[in-house]
Amino acid sequence: MSGTVRLLLAWAALMALLALTVGAAFLPLGPAKPWIAYAIATAKAALVLWFFMEMRSERGLARLAMLAGFVWLAILFALTATDYLTRAWMT
Numbered sequence: 001m002s003g004t005v006r007l008l009l010a011w012a013a014l015m016a017l018l019a020l021t022v023g024a025a026f027l028p029l030g031p032a033k034p035w036i037a038y039a040i041a042t043a044k045a046a047l048v049l050w051f052f053m054e055m056r057s058e059r060g061l062a063r064l065a066m067l068a069g070f071v072w073l074a075i076l077f078a079l080t081a082t083d084y085l086t087r088a089w090m091t
Helices: 004-025 029-050 061-085
Strands: none
Touching: 004 029, 029 061
């Protein structure tokens, strides 16, 4: 598969995820709505990293930095959820 076709497919996937984001914004998902939006945004970021920033061809330290970024993001989400779920007004 040529590079141009690969980039066009990645762009099409990003547009599909954009449509999914817009569609999810209008659905009555309750408290799950932000987490669904975060998951879609993470998928979009992964596509940008993998195809447009060409992380698939990187080795070593660059991939480690990418992984550390996602781990740090997961830690931040977990701490935010912990704070939100332990508030007294929730009970």
